[in-house]
Amino acid sequence: MDIPSRIRNCAKLSGTFTLRSGKVSDTYFDKYRFEAEPTLLHDICQAMTKLIPAGTEVLAGLEMGGIPIVTVLSQVTGIPSAFIRKEAKAYGTCQYAEGTPLQGKKFILVEDVVSSGGAIIDALALLRADGLNPLCAVCVIDRETGGKETLAEAGLELKALHTFSQINKE
Template sequence: MQTLPARIRTSARIAGHFVLRSGKTSDTYFDKYQFESDPQLLRAIAEAMAPLVPPGTEVLAGLEMGGIPIVTMLSQVTSIPAAFIRKEPKDYGTCRYAEGAPLQGKRFILVEDVVSSGGAIIDAMSKLKADGMVPEIALCVIDRQSGGAEALMAAGLALKALFRFQDIESA
């Protein structure tokens, strides 16, 4: 039976030439939609992430788009309500950028799939802070170890990763 990092590697690791969200290039890409679309693997990831959720967390907030499946399954596993953070507010209906469980006045964390530069989390955190909401920490499945944790720390948010790039690579 494969370890969880090996299962993620088998499912999602692709070799080639890729441009990351940060604009940097890499010869390795993690197609998170491959592990997020496999119900057994996604559940195993959420179960492994559950102990990383700080005690007292009232809401799990997943970032669009890759953080949404992770946060939904993590919510199922922990019984903590979920919220969904859009990159941009809707321009119709409620016009919100945060959907689902309310965040105002709650202890919440941000949940992401793969962190490279930390840019998506920093963007979301900026919107939230402007509205008086500050996340406790950020959780991710994979920290690519390419400066994201350091950028988040500089922005005032700690990152806890289920696995680091090297954990997946050596699996």
């Protein structure tokens, strides 16, 4: 069975769901369900390797859904990873970026599902304030609800393994 069918079988929910963007959808892909299936997650990450630009030195996963993906993607590729928080923590190192340092490195952002692109835009603001610019962003599913266009307007390309249309078709 192909990856879109496996994601659909594992993670597609029907009902009424409010997305991060505030939009309401009758279909929701519970990313934590496909991220919790080890074989499926591995296969997703193996397929995502083709989205990574040559010369990438660090894979930076966004809190929280991007963390399992970036961890396995790092294992599959051998490229070190970093973990981007929504905001700097108020204790310990007080950083918003953990793991492999990003300064002076060619890095990409890794996310699970992109709807409006808001989480990536928020991370991008933190990164750019520190003079850091990712090569691109990659995700498992682009919901095709404006995120790719919003990111393009912000000067960041989004590369998706699959679109909502591909995952949702029966």
